[in-house]
Amino acid sequence: MTVSRSGVLELAVLGSLHENPLHGYELRKRLNTLLGMFRAFSYGSLYPCLKGLLNDGLIVEEEPPDDVVLGRRSKIVYKLTAEGKERLQELLTQAGPSSWEDESFGIHFAFFRHTEAEVRLRILEGRRSRLEERMENVRTALARTRERLDSYTLELQRHGLESVEREVRWLNELINTERAQADKSQSERDKRPDSDE
Amino acid sequence: MTVSRSGVLELAVLGSLHENPLHGYELRKRLNTLLGMFRAFSYGSLYPCLKGLLNDGLIVEEEPPDDVVLGRRSKIVYKLTAEGKERLQELLTQAGPSSWEDESFGIHFAFFRHTEAEVRLRILEGRRSRLEERMENVRTALARTRERLDSYTLELQRHGLESVEREVRWLNELINTERAQADKSQSERDKRPDSDE
DNA sequence: TTCAGATGTATCAGCTCGATACATCGCTCA
């Protein structure tokens, strides 16, 4: 906590370093590739974050392999410590309201393969209800406005709402898939496919 | 420039106050209704912005109407000055790269009814090429990645790209409409519909 | 009457972005 580190960035960095050790520059590229259109991190957030994680003992500098030692090392390659792995597990397990914020959701989603089915469902459903709530607010605010809005503003509203509706449908599909899988593995564990759930 | 004021917020505030004088609380509600799903401003940015605009003489406190004078005024209603109107025109006329940033585009769009057709086209086309460029980068970065990504990450990429593709199509429609209107008014001005432009 | 919730102004810590600085490496073109 000594140094700036926002939780979501921490997850992104620890999750990436868990897969393989990286140095800052490459970490940024990897993360931005991973997140695609959703998000792009800047050095101004990554380097302070790495410094903070190092400071807290969650990551350490990796020793360069012997055959590179001769040259001055310019790269600083980081890898997770045991505490770092623990912390990552913690971040992957807990899913609070921040997990379905716009900025956090993509990160959590990108590391879904490491998280429990139950947590995945919680995050997906949390995001869905967050979006639906927001749409509801916008719609009622829009309906309450007395003056009539010009066509450009209305078009903006329409497009915005439609985009979010599409995301909700996408979330629904994902949730259904997750549920179907959960049910399947549940009934496999039970060894007897009863009709009652 | 004395106080914090980011250009896009300045446009949003001046544009709103141009239509009718408002106090901070109401300004925020109006702006957030106007922008719908696109953006929401916080007090932490609005009040400093109002202070800055006041400081630079672009807005002034409006005298309360006589029939309210008796009670202590708690509201501080602001309205544009002549310099404020000038500045607003300036902001509406100029369209640079910042106009097609994610955070700015919605604001510019929401005030399109006050801007020239030529500027509207510049902003729409600028945003389109910005999005296309970004998609191109993501796609090549994705193609260059050697390791294969898990299904969640791929799904995230797919959804992200699809959303942006949809926005590009939306922009195309708007651009076509704008162009058609521009051509129409152009030929009306010419009074003779020649084939060569 | 009291209390909750909307209205209203204002600030602050923490965090992020975009720009920038600086240095090295490998490549190409002359």
Place this chain on the structure above:
DNA sequence: TGAGCGATGTATCGAGCTGATACATCTGAA
């Protein structure tokens, strides 16, 4: 050879925004 250039690489800073919070008033309902 070496000049130039773009990618690689680490790092910092100012400016600005969010979310939380504090505090005060007004209104209507219980």
